[in-house]
Amino acid sequence: MTQYQLYMKSGVPKSTIGNIINCSYDSVKLRIIHEMCQGLGIGIGTFFASPLFQEDNLEP
Secondary structure: OHHHHHHHHHHOOOOHHHHHHHOOOOOOOOOHHHHHHHOOOOOOOHOOOOOOOOOHHOOO
């Protein structure tokens, strides 16, 4: 899915999506993550169940 497609499905501005992808933000509001998950067709629980969010993979 392209950034534009995610924008169209989620309503999250393309600039915000780009900044998240490019790690330009130190943090992202849960509301934005929720909206992006809706656009992706997944639940927020599924999103955070990703191995990327396991404690061993998080930066201190």
